[in-house]
Amino acid sequence: MxxxxxxxxxxxxxxxxxxxxxxxxxxxxxxxxxxxxxxxxxxxxxxxxxxxxxxxxxxxxxxSISKVFTLTLALGKHGETTWNRVGREPSGSAFNSIVQLEHEEGKPRNPFINAGAIAVSDLVLAGHTPREAIGEIVRFVRYLADDETIAIDPDVAKSEQATGYRNFALANFMRSFNKLTHPVEHVLGVYFHHCALxxxxxxxxxxxxxxxxxxxxxxxxxxxxxxxxxxxxxxxxxxxxxxxxxxxxxxxxxxxxxxxxxxxxxxxxxxxxxxxxxxxxxxxxxxxxxxxxxxxxxxxxxxxxxxxx
Amino acid sequence: MxxxxxxxxxxxxxxxxxxxxxxxxxxxxxxxxxxxxxxxxxxxxxxxxxxxxxxxxxxxxxxSISKVFTLTLALGKHGETTWNRVGREPSGSAFNSIVQLEHEEGKPRNPFINAGAIAVSDLVLAGHTPREAIGEIVRFVRYLADDETIAIDPDVAKSEQATGYRNFALANFMRSFNKLTHPVEHVLGVYFHHCALxxxxxxxxxxxxxxxxxxxxxxxxxxxxxxxxxxxxxxxxxxxxxxxxxxxxxxxxxxxxxxxxxxxxxxxxxxxxxxxxxxxxxxxxxxxxxxxxxxxxxxxxxxxxxxxx
Amino acid sequence: MxxxxxxxxxxxxxxxxxxxxxxxxxxxxxxxxxxxxxxxxxxxxxxxxxxxxxxxxxxxxxxSISKVFTLTLALGKHGETTWNRVGREPSGSAFNSIVQLEHEEGKPRNPFINAGAIAVSDLVLAGHTPREAIGEIVRFVRYLADDETIAIDPDVAKSEQATGYRNFALANFMRSFNKLTHPVEHVLGVYFHHCALxxxxxxxxxxxxxxxxxxxxxxxxxxxxxxxxxxxxxxxxxxxxxxxxxxxxxxxxxxxxxxxxxxxxxxxxxxxxxxxxxxxxxxxxxxxxxxxxxxxxxxxxxxxxxxxx
Amino acid sequence: MxxxxxxxxxxxxxxxxxxxxxxxxxxxxxxxxxxxxxxxxxxxxxxxxxxxxxxxxxxxxxxSISKVFTLTLALGKHGETTWNRVGREPSGSAFNSIVQLEHEEGKPRNPFINAGAIAVSDLVLAGHTPREAIGEIVRFVRYLADDETIAIDPDVAKSEQATGYRNFALANFMRSFNKLTHPVEHVLGVYFHHCALxxxxxxxxxxxxxxxxxxxxxxxxxxxxxxxxxxxxxxxxxxxxxxxxxxxxxxxxxxxxxxxxxxxxxxxxxxxxxxxxxxxxxxxxxxxxxxxxxxxxxxxxxxxxxxxx
CATH class of the missing domain: 3.40.710.10 (DD-peptidase/beta-lactamase superfamily)
Known part of the structure; x- marks a missing residue:
């Protein structure tokens, strides 16, 4: 062609x-x-x-493109119950807005805004340590691309972790509504790493x-x-x-x-x-x-x- | 088939x-x-x-299905400048919410929520009396359906007009931001009638x-x-x-x-x-x-x- | 002194x-x-x-200073039941915001923001025509000041009425929640006139x-x-x-x-x-x-x- | 008497x-x-x-009564510049709302809601370790009450710290707007301790x-x-x-x-x-x-x- x-x-x-x-x-x-x-x-x-x-x-x-892959993983693990934890509606707000979280008691609007992807990271963590969950995500993306060279940039992950106050705010906020089941640090560890692919x-x-x-x-x-x-x-x-x-x-x-x-x-x-x-x-x-x-x-x-x- | x-x-x-x-x-x-x-x-x-x-x-x-037809008419009259008056983003709110209008200075999020369709009615009114605009909409839908029997239910239009406080609120609110160019009563007259098809x-x-x-x-x-x-x-x-x-x-x-x-x-x-x-x-x-x-x-x-x- | x-x-x-x-x-x-x-x-x-x-x-x-006098009148007529119709909390918003009205189902935060004063006008109207209610307010202010020369400026009232889209929006919005008992035009007639003192x-x-x-x-x-x-x-x-x-x-x-x-x-x-x-x-x-x-x-x-x- | x-x-x-x-x-x-x-x-x-x-x-x-004392301390240290960091208006929201913080770019409405008191803790920390700041607050309250027996309940402080997700959210959110000058953990350490008096x-x-x-x-x-x-x-x-x-x-x-x-x-x-x-x-x-x-x-x-x- x-x-x-x-x-x-x-x-x-x-x-x-x-x-x-x-x-x-x-x-x-x-x-x-x-x-x-x-x-x-x-x-x-x-x-x-x-x-x-x-x-x-x-x-x-x-x-954030990685959010497509973690959502796919979460759906594979949790099926349609994934939607008990995150909605499916456009947000009508910025990617990192916290306002709607308050109106909807900590349930993010969809899996592609930051809050929603953090909820998805929490789902991917189920039964894993953060290290294992990160490993699983990397293996999944390599499998999708059929390319074993794909990797996380550790410096990016580290920088995100060091400055991601807004994401810490989102995760703690959701945690305050009992909408995360793992420790905030673990969930964000997974989140920051997959975003650093x-x-x-x-x-x-x-x-x-x-x-x-x-x-x-x-x-x-x-x-x-x-x-x-x-x-x-x-x-x-x-x-x-x-x-x-x-x-x-x-x-x-x-x-x-x-x-x-x-x-x-x-x-x-x-x-x-x-x-x-x-x-x-x-x-x-x-x-x-x-x-x-x-x-x-x-x-x-x-x-x-x-x-x- | x-x-x-x-x-x-x-x-x-x-x-x-x-x-x-x-x-x-x-x-x-x-x-x-x-x-x-x-x-x-x-x-x-x-x-x-x-x-x-x-x-x-x-x-x-x-x-509200009529909003597809009025949008089509407005785009025919005003082309892409239609989007100066109404956005193209999902609202993340109820169909008749007024909150986002305040945050966006009277510009509705999209043409399919009530506020947006009211803005579209204002565009369809350009150069017309309300009666003419309503006539044009009816003729357009008849032309689309190739069916001259399609008509507005006058009782529905009258009831909407008599009880549509929320829509009067939306239209007056937009008017307060100079986002409507015709009198509120005229714009809503068109709006209530096309919704009554x-x-x-x-x-x-x-x-x-x-x-x-x-x-x-x-x-x-x-x-x-x-x-x-x-x-x-x-x-x-x-x-x-x-x-x-x-x-x-x-x-x-x-x-x-x-x-x-x-x-x-x-x-x-x-x-x-x-x-x-x-x-x-x-x-x-x-x-x-x-x-x-x-x-x-x-x-x-x-x-x-x-x-x- | x-x-x-x-x-x-x-x-x-x-x-x-x-x-x-x-x-x-x-x-x-x-x-x-x-x-x-x-x-x-x-x-x-x-x-x-x-x-x-x-x-x-x-x-x-x-x-808006007139809102003190209309509140005093409404309390005289309705006593503490006045507070069923309007709150007593600072609004945390602009005087003419409509956002809080949506969150609180049409009940204004307090009698001194526009929406609240409109609710108070509705209370003052009870049992009266708009003309009578306006007359009562003027007589009350004259009585307070012991001065029969106080009057409404009719041009101000007329201008407010002609351009008060935001207030029409507020009143219609409250009406949509059944929070006004008189016709919007009557309530705003009273409101625009007392503001024009x-x-x-x-x-x-x-x-x-x-x-x-x-x-x-x-x-x-x-x-x-x-x-x-x-x-x-x-x-x-x-x-x-x-x-x-x-x-x-x-x-x-x-x-x-x-x-x-x-x-x-x-x-x-x-x-x-x-x-x-x-x-x-x-x-x-x-x-x-x-x-x-x-x-x-x-x-x-x-x-x-x-x-x- | x-x-x-x-x-x-x-x-x-x-x-x-x-x-x-x-x-x-x-x-x-x-x-x-x-x-x-x-x-x-x-x-x-x-x-x-x-x-x-x-x-x-x-x-x-x-x-939260302690917020009166920390505000008094902060005003003593920073004078009227305190108000560059926190407002003086009623919030019109719950004590732990995060919504207004987003609209006002991380500046809390007043020093008595949680977010505002966290900002005040940040001010009290200036030039101190968290331990020193907490010590200063305790000494100040003892001085006010003329009573050396007043103390912080360490179990309360510990429990607040372990479960205060909403406050972690507020503090990280403010930090994301560069509205805190010390590490979130330090600021909240001070905050949780003074609340535990x-x-x-x-x-x-x-x-x-x-x-x-x-x-x-x-x-x-x-x-x-x-x-x-x-x-x-x-x-x-x-x-x-x-x-x-x-x-x-x-x-x-x-x-x-x-x-x-x-x-x-x-x-x-x-x-x-x-x-x-x-x-x-x-x-x-x-x-x-x-x-x-x-x-x-x-x-x-x-x-x-x-x-x-």
């Missing part, structure tokens, strides 16, 4: 003059020091073909391919989740995957996606392909500015919107 | 014992007096075939068919909107169409949809069909309880989720 | 260079066109002596004298309310009389007081005197900037704080 | 049948196990006379006497604060001392006061007396139910309201 490579190249070329727009996350030095002009993109279609551009093989901090666009696109292919990774033949669960995770990504910019992303791109403050976005075109894009500058909702544009261009060129051709 | 008729019949049969569940809207007598055991369903596929069950040809008050499931499914067919009604051959606009309206329905139950509807049904407090839901399966269902009992988010179940069953049986097969 | 006159004169002199600071209310032309350099002050002690400075005999729009500092100080003198106006000998009720109204003025600046006013001045957006403040020194001050420029909480300073200087000079000598 | 003793005895007698009403705080065992029928009251007038009833000499956990009604009344006597403790002759500062602390107690029941306390009692979740209340009658009351059952705002009634009866009998005679 020469077309798709041409499209990726065109997107890269068209966006190159704009690289550097947006605001790079600076709350920890490991993110602040990333070159703001980085741009990578990788598409893997359901037949296993790979299309890349730019820094597609440079690892970056996937941050470093991956390339290519690895990320591989990891998300099961969501584009009815729950089965066509590269490895592994069935990761059922068809229904794949659809449902996609639904959550579409409604909640971009914080308070989720509606806008659905409007402009029309694909399920999950962003991270490191500038990455994983998007899923069901039945077609998994796409990862990376560009560090963020828009005012905390999503990659150039990455969102790249996906909008891709959706326009390919007609891959889930909302019609 | 005998299959689809069989599926509709099965859904009807399976849900019949549960008819009457939920709470019928009772804020005006015209809604309160509807038989809670009514159930209708109509599917029209993009090739024009119709599949029906139950009270599919009994008219009911479409209420009475339609059958069959008519409603016809009216929404353009959204399933890339903007063109295959029954009439009329191009209503561009492909891109059809996709975008679907995206808005998916993220915002069921108030604070939008995430849950996306998770369970996986189709763009818009509900009304009269118990109707219009759902769109892009590339496949338009579906209307009606059952008056509502769940705690104000969406048809049995109607949502019917659509969930339909999505499961047909695999029509936009999120994968 | 030559001292008190000297103090008033000194305050006037010291503040003269600062006249014009703050922002004059401009939401209606009648307020916007007031000379921002006006300053009036009148003190009447419990022995009936009067001390004045500046424009103490120039009438101005007392606006025009009074001089001298008249205002006279009207408030009963609050300084255990419920009895020593000038006329009329017992207006019981000792207990006078104390309680003072308590409400202290905790809620300056919107979201009430705590600051208590801290700096230490006297019960009620401000109005026209730049007036009525303050009460229990057992000593009633004080009215007027200067149109407002601080960011909507209270007279120079008026607050004048009262702070007065409290410092006289040691009249209720919180100790 | 035999009268005052008779009044205290009468209050005790009249309230005895109601002892046990309300809900004893049960979030830590040390509070949960207190006998709900305890009742103590102590009045010390500005001439040093003491009037007691019931368990006036039984120590209890003063909890155990005192009798008699000791508490002595400690607060300087607030009734223009800043000077007439028992010891020590000038603790200036007259102005005593007035200002009283003003804060009146507007903010009873959480979201402050307005009601002002209305019914009319005296500055500060309550604690252990069931104690310290009230100040400026120029007259300091009063401490203790009864463990709490009302829905978290203030002593019987204690509030006792103070209301006292105010009625004595006419000590600051709002008039």
């Amino acid at each position: 020469a077309d798709l490579q041409a499209i990726v190249d065109e997107i890269h070329e068209k966006l190159t003059p704009r690289l550097g727009e947006g605001k790079v996350a600076d709350y920890i030095p490991q993110l602040a020091h990333v070159d703001p002009k980085r741009f990578g993109m990788a598409i893997i279609d359901v037949e296993g073909r790979v299309f890349k551009a730019g820094d597609a093989d440079v690892p970056f901090s996937i941050q 470093a991956m390339t666009c290519t690895q990320l696109a591989k990891s998300g391919l099961f969501l584009a292919a009815s729950g089965r990774n066509p590269l490895t033949g592994h069935t990761v989740v059922s068809k229904q669960r794949a659809r449902r995770i996609n639904a959550l990504m579409l409604t909640c995957g971009h914080y308070d910019g989720s509606g806008d992303f659905a409007y402009r791109v029309g694909l399920p996606g999950k962003s991270g403050v490191g500038g990455g976005i994983l998007a899923v075109a069901p039945g077609r392909a998994s796409v990862a894009v990376w560009s560090p500058g963020l828009n005012h909702n905390g999503n990659s500015l150039i990455g969102s544009l790249a996906l909008e261009m891709l959706a326009t060129r390919t007609g891959w919107s889930v909302f019609g051709h | 005998a299959d689809l008729q069989a599926i509709v019949d099965e859904i009807h049969e399976k849900l019949t014992p549960r008819l009457g569940e939920g709470k019928v809207a009772d804020y005006i007598p015209q809604l309160a007096h509807v038989d809670p055991k009514r159930f209708g369903m109509a599917i029209i596929d993009v090739e024009g075939r119709v599949f029906k069950a139950g009270d599919a040809d009994v008219p009911f008050s479409i209420q 009475a339609m059958t499931c069959t008519q409603l499914a016809k009216s929404g068919l353009f959204l399933a067919a890339s903007g063109r009604n295959p029954l009439t051959g009329h191009t209503v909107v561009s492909k891109q606009r059809a996709r975008r309206i679907n995206a808005l329905m998916l993220t915002c169409g069921h108030y604070d139950g939008s995430g849950d509807f996306a998770y369970r049904v996986g189709l763009p949809g818009k509900s009304g407090v009269g118990g109707g839901i219009l759902a769109v399966a892009p590339g496949r069909a338009s579906v209307a269902v009606w059952s008056p009992g509502l769940n705690h988010n104000g969406n048809s309880l049995i109607g949502s179940l019917a659509l969930e069953m339909l999505a499961t049986r047909t695999g029509w989720s936009v999120f994968g097969h | 030559a001292d008190l006159q000297a103090i008033v004169d000194e305050i006037h002199e010291k503040l003269t260079p600062r006249l014009g600071e703050g922002k004059v209310a401009d939401y209606i032309p009648q307020l916007a066109h007031v000379d921002p350099k006006r300053f009036g002050m009148a003190i009447i002690d419990v022995e009936g002596r009067v001390f004045k400075a500046g424009d103490a005999d120039v009438p101005f729009s007392i606006q 025009a009074m001089t500092c001298t008249q205002l100080a006279k009207s408030g004298l009963f609050l300084a003198a255990s419920g009895r106006n020593p000038l006329t000998g009329h017992t207006v309310v019981s000792k207990q009720r006078a104390r309680r109204i003072n308590a409400l003025m202290l905790t809620c009389g300056h919107y979201d600046g009430s705590g600051d006013f208590a801290y700096r001045v230490g006297l019960p007081g009620k401000s109005g957006v026209g730049g007036g403040i009525l303050a009460v020194a229990p057992g000593r005197a009633s004080v009215a001050v007027w200067s149109p420029g407002l601080n960011h909480n909507g209270n007279s900037l120079i008026g607050s300073l004048a009262l702070e200087m007065l409290a410092t000079r006289t040691g009249w704080s209720v919180f100790g000598h | 035999a009268d005052l003793q008779a009044i205290v005895d009468e209050i005790h007698e009249k309230l005895t049948p109601r002892l046990g009403e309300g809900k004893v705080a049960d979030y830590i065992p040390q509070l949960a196990h207190v006998d709900p029928k305890r009742f103590g009251m102590a009045i010390i007038d500005v001439e040093g006379r003491v009037f007691k009833a019931g368990d006036a000499d039984v120590p209890f956990s003063i909890q 155990a005192m009798t009604c008699t000791q508490l009344a002595k400690s607060g006497l300087f607030l009734a006597a223009s800043g000077r403790n007439p028992l010891t002759g020590h000038t603790v604060v200036s007259k102005q500062r005593a007035r200002r602390i009283n003003a804060l107690m009146l507007t903010c001392g009873h959480y979201d029941g402050s307005g009601d306390f002002a209305y019914r009692v009319g005296l500055p006061g500060k309550s604690g979740v252990g069931g104690g209340i310290l009230a100040v009658a400026p120029g007259r007396a300091s009063v401490a009351v203790w009864s463990p059952g709490l009302n829905h705002n978290g203030n002593s139910l019987i204690g509030s009634l006792a103070l209301e009866m006292l105010a009625t009998r004595t006419g000590w309201s600051v709002f008039g005679h």
Whole structure:
């Protein structure tokens, strides 16, 4: 499919003059020091073909994109009871807001805002030490991507831990409502580590391919989740995957996606392909500015919107 | 397609014992007096075939479903500048909440909550008297459904007007931020009238068919909107169409949809069909309880989720 | 008491260079066109002596200060059942916020924010037409001040009515919770008219004298309310009389007081005197900037704080 | 003044049948196990006379009443710059709400809600280790009460620390806005310890006497604060001392006061007396139910309201 490579190249070329727009996350030095002009993109279609551009093989901090993988793990362990602990509704607030937690007695709105992902970390911890839980998450992502080189950046994890006051606030707040079952430090240990996973666009696109292919990774033949669960995770990504910019992303791109403050976005075109894009500058909702544009261009060129051709 | 008729019949049969569940809207007598055991369903596929069950040809008050049609009209008149007046993000609140309006200085979160639809009514009024604007809306819906018998129920409109204090509050509040350009009474006149449209499931499914067919009604051959606009309206329905139950509807049904407090839901399966269902009992988010179940069953049986097969 | 006159004169002199600071209310032309350099002050002690400075005999729009008088009337008619309809707690929000109304199902936090005063107007209306209720309020204020010349400025009332969208929003919102018993237009008719009372500092100080003198106006000998009720109204003025600046006013001045957006403040020194001050420029909480300073200087000079000598 | 003793005895007698009403705080065992029928009251007038009833000499956990003493200390160290770190307005929310912190970027509304007292603990820590700061607070309270036996209950401090998730949430939240200058654990160490002070009604009344006597403790002759500062602390107690029941306390009692979740209340009658009351059952705002009634009866009998005679 020469077309798709041409499209990726065109997107890269068209966006190159704009690289550097947006605001790079600076709350920890490991993110602040990333070159703001980085741009990578990788598409893997359901037949296993790979299309890349730019820094597609440079690892970056996937941050909140990891929440897709921990949710998948938690659903595997706890099934639909997961939803007793976290909701499924868009939040209508910033990614780290604490206001709604108070109105809903410590139950987060969805698994992709920080509070919700912390609740999911608590679920993943069940029966494990933090070290074991972190190990399980890393192994799961390696299995998804079929790549044993994927690892956590320990400096990022350490910095998050040292400065993550807002997340400590969220976790303690939930704990005050008896909405966490493990010690706050353990839960956040897991959370900070999975957010510190470093991956390339290519690895990320591989990891998300099961969501584009009815729950089965066509590269490895592994069935990761059922068809229904794949659809449902996609639904959550579409409604909640971009914080308070989720509606806008659905409007402009029309694909399920999950962003991270490191500038990455994983998007899923069901039945077609998994796409990862990376560009560090963020828009005012905390999503990659150039990455969102790249996906909008891709959706326009390919007609891959889930909302019609 | 005998299959689809069989599926509709099965859904009807399976849900019949549960008819009457939920709470019928009772804020005006015209809604309160509807038989809670009514159930209708109509599917029209993009090739024009119709599949029906139950009270599919009994008219009911479409209420907020009309917001899809007024938004389509406003976009036709004002294009993307519509979004200067109303946002595109899920609200994270009840359909008639006023709280977010205060935080966002009178700009509603999206066109499908009451405040947002009131802003859209203001846009539809541009250059018109209220009577003309109402006439234009009725003509537009008749054109969409290719059915000149569709009309507003004047008693419903009158009752809404007489008791709609919350909507008067919302409109005056927006007016206080200079976010309405016409007199509050005029804007609400338009709003209350379009919410009072009475339609059958069959008519409603016809009216929404353009959204399933890339903007063109295959029954009439009329191009209503561009492909891109059809996709975008679907995206808005998916993220915002069921108030604070939008995430849950996306998770369970996986189709763009818009509900009304009269118990109707219009759902769109892009590339496949338009579906209307009606059952008056509502769940705690104000969406048809049995109607949502019917659509969930339909999505499961047909695999029509936009999120994968 | 030559001292008190000297103090008033000194305050006037010291503040003269600062006249014009703050922002004059401009939401209606009648307020916007007031000379921002006006300053009036009148003190009447419990022995009936009067001390004045500046424009103490120039009438101005007392606006929200009238809420003290309507509350007094409502308590006279309905006694402690008044508190079934309105709370007694500081609001922690702006004077016209609608957010708390939603959280508390349409029951306003206190009688001195707009929503609360609208509820009080509804109580004053009981058994009356709007015209009668307005007449009763005017007669009551004339009786308090022993001055038959006090009147409503009809242009102010008309302008408020024409532009008071926020108040229409508040009233309709309360009505939607069944928290008003009369038609919104009637209740707001009363509200807009009592806010449009025009009074001089001298008249205002006279009207408030009963609050300084255990419920009895020593000038006329009329017992207006019981000792207990006078104390309680003072308590409400202290905790809620300056919107979201009430705590600051208590801290700096230490006297019960009620401000109005026209730049007036009525303050009460229990057992000593009633004080009215007027200067149109407002601080960011909507209270007279120079008026607050004048009262702070007065409290410092006289040691009249209720919180100790 | 035999009268005052008779009044205290009468209050005790009249309230005895109601002892046990309300809900004893049960979030830590040390509070949960207190006998709900305890009742103590102590009045010390500005001439040093003491009037007691019931368990006036039984120590209890003063909890949030300690916030008056830490605020006094912080003002002594930092003067009016204290208000750069904490506001002076009633909160309109529960004592441990986190919502307003988000809207005001981590600056607490006043020093008597939990968040505000945590900010004050941070100020008291300046230049100290936590141990030193705690020592300074204990010495200060002993100095105020002229009683070297006053001490912290270490079990209470330990329990608070082990279960105080909400306070950890508040402190981390403030830290995330750079509104604390010391480590969260240090600040909360100080906070939990001063809340764990155990005192009798008699000791508490002595400690607060300087607030009734223009800043000077007439028992010891020590000038603790200036007259102005005593007035200002009283003003804060009146507007903010009873959480979201402050307005009601002002209305019914009319005296500055500060309550604690252990069931104690310290009230100040400026120029007259300091009063401490203790009864463990709490009302829905978290203030002593019987204690509030006792103070209301006292105010009625004595006419000590600051709002008039």
